Amino acid sequence: MSWQMRVEHSTGYRYASPVLSSYNEARIIPQTGGGQVTLEATVRTEPAATLYRYWDYWGSQVTAFDLHGPHTELVVTGRSLVRTAAEPARPEPPSWEALRGDDVGDRYVEFLRPARFTPDHPELVAAGRELAAAHDPADFVLAVGDWVRERLTYRPGTTDVHTSATEAWKRGEGVCQDFAHLALVLMRAAGMPGRYVSGYLHPLADAAIGETVEGQSHAWVEGWFGDWWGFDPTNAVPAGERHVVVARGRDYDDVPPMRGVYSGGTSSSLGVTVNVTRLA
Template identity: 25%
Template sequence: MPSDTMIRTVGCELDVEVTAATTLEFQITLAPQPGAEVKEQLTFLHDGKPVTPQEIIGEHGTRIHKFDAAEGLVRATYEATVTGLADPPPVREIDLSTYLRPSRYAEADKFFGFAATEFGDLADTTTLLEKIASWVGTRLNYVPGSSDPIDGAADTLLAGAGVCRDYAHLVVALLRAVNVPARLVSVYAPGCSPMDFHAVAEAYVEDQWRVVDATLLAPRQSMVRIATGRDAADTAFLDNHRGQIELKNMVVTAIVEGDLPRDSVQELVTLR
């Protein structure tokens, strides 16, 4: 079990070359962490000059930082220290409906028959969660660069390979297909290797949202929530509208003070 005095330090540095004027949206800051102490600092520079973004609060406290940018170099820098464990995420009735529906990258309707055949005999949702996570982790190979940004869960299953978001999309689609509400969460993940923004699934099991990571790349107990949504369309760390950009550099950091927690696929874990 993680300690209620756990200290996690997370952050990122992004360099974005704007080659045609655009509107940028970043989702790199932590969602609110009620119950934990958070100290953070966020800065944006455009060709070395400070930029003040508009902050938009989305679903589940997701924070979007938005601003217009002319041609030039945009640098985003974020650092946060989280002391203690946040309260378990709330459960809303609307979420239990929304996260049963098929979505852009988690096409649960394409998996109804398949999931029923593979997992339909498992009535206990805790066992179902473990089996689906293990099944996806066994069937897929983690291969950086093996998937396209437009690939959904069905593409991932056919390819047999992907990165964290692909694993999470397939887990989410299969869970929804067997009537378990599931969603995607982007996180900072201490211990993740290779270090990057990480994507995991969350499933509604035993009256709480439980985090599922079929990649097994990092202990779930030390992950910290950034954005939550239907799939990667809702949780991307960077979006641009019109114009043209190129991501020139990205460094993500996530560490925990002391030893990393030990994780087990048999354990139900809540993202805190």
């Protein structure tokens, strides 16, 4: 069963001295596709700026803007109305032999190779291949999730957006993006294309209609075995009606909610808030 949700995402920065100019990109508009439909979407900035939208190489919608007047704070707020996709059925998987063939390898090469936050590591490569030897491709994704949760403790504040899968694995703790990064290393090592998904998660499976609650910026993975299938390794559930897809890529480096450069003093975060309301 699909849901309809309203999402409000706000993020901001404060600067030690006035910023004279800045150039920014925001990836906070949910995607349409794969059963998910974005019905409305707006982005507002304070100070106000002229906004430009484009789709990046990975198919994510980017809101770009620049500011050229002195300002000591920047707040970016995205509001969207989304009909989410119901939990998908797992595809009928091909054999590992077919999955590792040239056709798949050529088509999805970018989702099979290491990336900035999903580098190779001999022990992780061996673990991924060992799991693949014991499971067919569909069950392999679930086994990867189990393996990751046995080795990572969910603990906010112990890693940041620059932490790689290997670093989180060695620490034994992290947040959703670390769970997703570590899962992707194992999937790719086994020969399964895997991509990183960023978006939002409604925290309540039995959410009341019309009630606004604090949501979460979230990350999960999609594996390709005959078709793309989303799985949330942090929560051990398939990606479904509570998940709102915003961006996809090889790892976090392809999908940051905010990215920019500016001329001025040092910055500090005003924090990120995500509010979600189930409407249907």
